[in-house]
Amino acid sequence: MIWVKVLSKQEAERDDFVEMAKVEGKKICIVKHKGNFAAIQNTCPHAGGILSGGWCKEGHIICPIHRYGYNLETGRGYTGQGDYIDVYPLELREDGLYIGFRQSWIKRLFS
Numbered sequence: 001m002i003w004v005k006v007l008s009k010q011e012a013e014r015d016d017f018v019e020m021a022k023v024e025g026k027k028i029c030i031v032k033h034k035g036n037f038a039a040i041q042n043t044c045p046h047a048g049g050i051l052s053g054g055w056c057k058e059g060h061i062i063c064p065i066h067r068y069g070y071n072l073e074t075g076r077g078y079t080g081q082g083d084y085i086d087v088y089p090l091e092l093r094e095d096g097l098y099i100g101f102r103q104s105w106i107k108r109l110f111s
């Protein structure tokens with residue numbers, strides 16, 4: 001696993017947010033919802049909506065285009081959607097928030 005810092009400590013301490021972060025040029029959606037962090041793919045699998053332009057509801061990210069929802073912990077879409085999003089591991093360290101990428105993901109995401 002390779003860990004990359006995505007937020008400084010100060011940035012991580014802000015109130016809840018949904019925003020896009022760039023990691024090695026790749027766009028990732030970073031969420032703080034009810035004090036919990038999530039890092040998910042930025043593109044909605046339904047029709048390409050930008051999830052970092054969405055909002056959170058009851059532990060789900062809601063896509064702003066057709067309002068599909070995805071669980072922030074498991075990535076599973078709402079019942080009936082039959083789809084899912086990638087959810088990346090996070091680690092809150094003393095100096096900020098880090099996202100973890102497995103070698104196999106790095107090939108898929110960054111090549």
Ligand code: FES
Nearest residue numbers: 044047049063066
């Ligand atoms: S593009 Fe996201 S719900 Fe349709």
